[in-house]
Amino acid sequence: MTELNTAMIEQYRNSFLQEVEANVEEGEWVKMCMQCGVCAGSCPLGNAWEHPPQEIFMMIRAGKREAVLSSDSMWMCTSCYNCISRCPRGLPITHIMHGLAHYAQRLGLVPKNQPTQRFAQMFWQNLNKKGRVNELKLGLSLYFMNGFGEGVKTSLKMKDIGLGMLKTKRMAVTEAFGGHGVKDLSGFQKIMKKAHELEDARIQKSGN
Amino acid sequence: MAKKEYSFYPGCSSQQGASSSNMQKSVETMCEELDVTLNQIPDWNCCAASIGYGGGGELPRLTLSARNIALSEQHNTGQDIVATCAACWLATREAAERFHEDDGLMAETNQALAEAGLKLKNETPIRHMVEVLIEDIGYDTIGGKVQRPLEGLKIAGYVGCQTNRPFGIAGESFENPMYLDKLVETLGADPVKNYDKKVQCCGGALAFSEPEKSQDMIKTIIESAYDSSADMIVTPCPVCQMNVEIYQDQINQRHNTKFKMPVVYYSQLMDVAFGRSAKDSALDQQVIKAGKLEALAKK
Numbered sequence: 001m002t003e004l005n006t007a008m009i010e011q012y013r014n015s016f017l018q019e020v021e022a023n024v025e026e027g028e029w030v031k032m033c034m035q036c037g038v039c040a041g042s043c044p045l046g047n048a049w050e051h052p053p054q055e056i057f058m059m060i061r062a063g064k065r066e067a068v069l070s071s072d073s074m075w076m077c078t079s080c081y082n083c084i085s086r087c088p089r090g091l092p093i094t095h096i097m098h099g100l101a102h103y104a105q106r107l108g109l110v111p112k113n114q115p116t117q118r119f120a121q122m123f124w125q126n127l128n129k130k131g132r133v134n135e136l137k138l139g140l141s142l143y144f145m146n147g148f149g150e151g152v153k154t155s156l157k158m159k160d161i162g163l164g165m166l167k168t169k170r171m172a173v174t175e176a177f178g179g180h181g182v183k184d185l186s187g188f189q190k191i192m193k194k195a196h197e198l199e200d201a202r203i204q205k206s207g208n
Numbered sequence: 209m210a211k212k213e214y215s216f217y218p219g220c221s222s223q224q225g226a227s228s229s230n231m232q233k234s235v236e237t238m239c240e241e242l243d244v245t246l247n248q249i250p251d252w253n254c255c256a257a258s259i260g261y262g263g264g265g266e267l268p269r270l271t272l273s274a275r276n277i278a279l280s281e282q283h284n285t286g287q288d289i290v291a292t293c294a295a296c297w298l299a300t301r302e303a304a305e306r307f308h309e310d311d312g313l314m315a316e317t318n319q320a321l322a323e324a325g326l327k328l329k330n331e332t333p334i335r336h337m338v339e340v341l342i343e344d345i346g347y348d349t350i351g352g353k354v355q356r357p358l359e360g361l362k363i364a365g366y367v368g369c370q371t372n373r374p375f376g377i378a379g380e381s382f383e384n385p386m387y388l389d390k391l392v393e394t395l396g397a398d399p400v401k402n403y404d405k406k407v408q409c410c411g412g413a414l415a416f417s418e419p420e421k422s423q424d425m426i427k428t429i430i431e432s433a434y435d436s437s438a439d440m441i442v443t444p445c446p447v448c449q450m451n452v453e454i455y456q457d458q459i460n461q462r463h464n465t466k467f468k469m470p471v472v473y474y475s476q477l478m479d480v481a482f483g484r485s486a487k488d489s490a491l492d493q494q495v496i497k498a499g500k501l502e503a504l505a506k507k
Contacts, residue, residue: 025261045418048418048421078422080369080409081370081374082409084374086382099261105263115417116259117262120413123262123413124260142417160457168492180224187324191326192268194320195320196267198316199268
């Protein structure tokens, strides 16, 4: 269990709702859910969610902290925004799901080998390296995320798709060597470092 | 026609050798024809799309967009920001709105930007290219530019998610937007009436991490186009275009289907209709060739 997780349990002993309101992006909206279930019915991957959004909102109010944060439900969000556009109360559900997913990751509570969590993390690291996404490296790191052997197998399976993209100049081998990026990389990285520091400090403070 | 200028945010996948470089090429051609100048935001960075939240949280993720808006306000002062990528548009506009609502976040992002001498004023409208076409240029002007009507083509207008929700195009409904059909009609082609999968999710970034779940959804998008005897699908979104086009062989293998449905951008239809060549319209960058459109481009 991470130190931050322990501090948060200590700090918000009696109210998981308050913890979510204070620390999760758009978390202050959770209590506005009226349990109609339109979000669950509107979700394109609804059948893949262990707990649909309205259930998660109720679980937060019921203090089911671990069940919520260690669920892989939020990681099933495709960011289609159906739930947001249909919610009668205007809850920014997509963002709350993203916020919960990020908070679970911050506390080290994500289920092991959750593929979308791993892909999301790779994507974030990839874009931060040079300020822009390197699609070739992102694809390769995804294929090889479970080691070399499986990586070769996945690459073979994806070979035709890769060749199609190469032939139509929608993938470039040159991206393996350097590739696109921002010119003011040091400025970019200073900005991102500061943004992380400020956000970490805000959440750290909340746990004390 | 008066020349129009915008501050342009192309996004990572529009770069040379990237997955939607075909959209970029066809948009450049389209803008030449419509006398629109796109001034790139100098040194723009990635917007984190809709999958950056895992590692990026709130402030670092939104600060990516803050840097782009700040650069645009500094270098392309007074110009609206225009994006062609649905995720770029959504992320940037979302960030701008959040900074308007939350003074604390606004102060923090400016503290971060100050590390590189930048400042966000957040006074710039963030728009999608489709808004420029509909609101600033208009169907009539577009129709007036058509030299080669796309007669005989039946086209399924696939709007997808992020061009449509949560912001969408003013005056259009989230559930049944009509602008793509109207555009198809303006270009002389035949839009599929009642294309029921027009706003169905393709899986977005989860096409990478949950391929089977996503491909099941993609299958329905293509199936419905076949059911309406469409010759091709048209979309404004680069993630939709790629997801619906490139996995058809894998879907065929898994489901014993025989899909070979071309998926093109609205800008490619416009280029051909405006009289431009297949190459200018980036039709050579289709993984599944849009044969009927190519044939028209040769006329």
